Amino acid sequence: MQTVGFNSILSMRQCILLARRQFSATAQSALSGSQTNDRQLPPPPIKSSDKMRGWQLHNYGDIDELQLSDKLKIPQIRSSNECLVRIRATAVNPIDLAMLRGYGATVLNKMRCQPGDGIEFPLILGREFCGELVQTGMGVPADSLSLGTRVWGVVPLQSSTGAHAEYVAVPSYCLSPAPKELDDCEAASVLYAGLTAWSGLYITGGLGGPCGAATASGGGAHKRVLVLGGSGGVGTLAIQILKSQKVQVLATCSENAIEMVRNLGADFVVDYNNREAVEELCKYAPYDIVLDCAGQGGQQAAESKFDFRQYITFSSPLLANIDKQGLGLGALKNVFDLVQTNVKSVTQRGGLVKWGFFSPAPQGIQFLQKLVEQRKLMPLIDSSYGFGDLPKAFEKMKGGHLRGKIVVKL
Numbered sequence: 001m002q003t004v005g006f007n008s009i010l011s012m013r014q015c016i017l018l019a020r021r022q023f024s025a026t027a028q029s030a031l032s033g034s035q036t037n038d039r040q041l042p043p044p045p046i047k048s049s050d051k052m053r054g055w056q057l058h059n060y061g062d063i064d065e066l067q068l069s070d071k072l073k074i075p076q077i078r079s080s081n082e083c084l085v086r087i088r089a090t091a092v093n094p095i096d097l098a099m100l101r102g103y104g105a106t107v108l109n110k111m112r113c114q115p116g117d118g119i120e121f122p123l124i125l126g127r128e129f130c131g132e133l134v135q136t137g138m139g140v141p142a143d144s145l146s147l148g149t150r151v152w153g154v155v156p157l158q159s160s161t162g163a164h165a166e167y168v169a170v171p172s173y174c175l176s177p178a179p180k181e182l183d184d185c186e187a188a189s190v191l192y193a194g195l196t197a198w199s200g201l202y203i204t205g206g207l208g209g210p211c212g213a214a215t216a217s218g219g220g221a222h223k224r225v226l227v228l229g230g231s232g233g234v235g236t237l238a239i240q241i242l243k244s245q246k247v248q249v250l251a252t253c254s255e256n257a258i259e260m261v262r263n264l265g266a267d268f269v270v271d272y273n274n275r276e277a278v279e280e281l282c283k284y285a286p287y288d289i290v291l292d293c294a295g296q297g298g299q300q301a302a303e304s305k306f307d308f309r310q311y312i313t314f315s316s317p318l319l320a321n322i323d324k325q326g327l328g329l330g331a332l333k334n335v336f337d338l339v340q341t342n343v344k345s346v347t348q349r350g351g352l353v354k355w356g357f358f359s360p361a362p363q364g365i366q367f368l369q370k371l372v373e374q375r376k377l378m379p380l381i382d383s384s385y386g387f388g389d390l391p392k393a394f395e396k397m398k399g400g401h402l403r404g405k406i407v408v409k410l
């Protein structure tokens with residue numbers, strides 16, 4: 001493995017960056033009242049006549065369906081465990097683009113029949129945020145989450161009022177105080193992709209044994225994981241999570257991202273377009289886990305050149321099958337697809353194919369928070385946009401080839 005040198009360069013660079021950032025945050029807060037303080041003066045109460053700005057969707061389609069309005073009703077807390085957050089920064093993920101086109105509508109609409117989840121249209125997209133806590137339900141303990149606290153959080157997939165707006169209401173388990181080590185945009189960019197990587201590795205993959213997913217303890221030291229697509233939102237965080245747990249990490253990405261992915265700590269990185277380099281990956285097989293963060297899907301598992309014990313893909317046909325064929329036939333098709341893919345992969349590559357999903361688990365949030373505080377996890381920002389330019393952020397997502405996350409500042 002070749003990158004010990006790169007890792008130490010990365011640690012030095014990270015130390016210098018963090019020291020600079022801490023200095024400027026301290027100076028800023030001394031001058032102007034801190035943007036990154038955990039807790040500020042309680043915000044003024046929200047009146048029922050108050051309105052907010054937000055990007056709404058009235059039909060599925062393309063990016064021009066996104067409509068900005070400044071007369072939206074501020075979401076209300078509808079159960080005792082909910083919190084209302086005034087958003088300072090949010091992010092755009094591939095799921096936003098997919099939902100804009102109607103992906104998952106059949107299942108998500110069924111889930112929206114639950115009280116508190118709203119109706120299909122108008123839909124506000126956006127799955128993650130950093131902001132200020134402005135209201136809490138009666139059941140939220142004031143000592144853990146007091147008004148004015150700077151928080152980071154995620155929005156459950158079935159909620160029709162997402163984070164591409166000035167306010168969002170979410171269950172209290174979906175948020176926690178934001179780490180001081182990150183500015184608002186950085187904090188808004190970690191949880192959706194981070195919880196996807198965490199859930200794939202620890203819930204689906206069982207890395208770290210029974211406690212790995214049930215607690216924030218992580219684990220998996222000395223296992224070997226190949227991350228496909230180490231350069232994107234999920235891949236950049238998966239690599240850092242794995243290295244923090246002393247897992248041996250190999251990764252694939254485009255040639256122009258190799259140095260960046262090495263700097264994240266990956267032990268061996270290859271260009272996925274270079275056939276000879278990809279052959280090299282066979283030397284390190286079988287992998288305990290191959291983590292597909294490159295949109296390859298389970299069908300590709302059997303075609304890979306290397307053996308594995310588990311191939312976990314975040315690109316499952318689960319919701320798309322149900323969108324196409326309805327709940328009953330779609331569910332049957334899902335079982336058929338999974339069995340067929342597994343028969344092929346077990347016979348050809350010796351391991352199972354599993355589908356991994358984002359999960360808003362509090363122990364996952366705690367785990368990621370701990371890594372950020374220990375300076376073992378730092379999000380990479382591909383590009384950043386103002387709130388009025390949200391459609392441009394969607395265009396950027398549509399163009400692909402991302403290096404980290406797309407963030408939007410309010």
Ligand SMILES: NC(=O)c1ccc[n+]([C@@H]2O[C@H](COP(=O)([O-])OP(=O)(O)OC[C@H]3O[C@@H](n4cnc5c(N)ncnc54)[C@H](OP(=O)(O)O)[C@@H]3O)[C@@H](O)[C@H]2O)c1
Binds near residue numbers: 094235314316
């Ligand atoms: N199931 C879930 O709950 C869930 C949740 C989050 C994400 N996802 C899915 O997980 C995937 C990753 O999400 P993301 O947010 O990380 O997306 P992303 O930011 O768009 O990153 C994808 C990365 O993969 C690289 N890539 C593309 N083709 C590749 C290949 N053949 N081999 C290696 N790398 C390749 C891309 O760069 P280049 O094109 O330059 O190579 C890009 O950097 C997406 O398919 C997304 O839909 C699923």
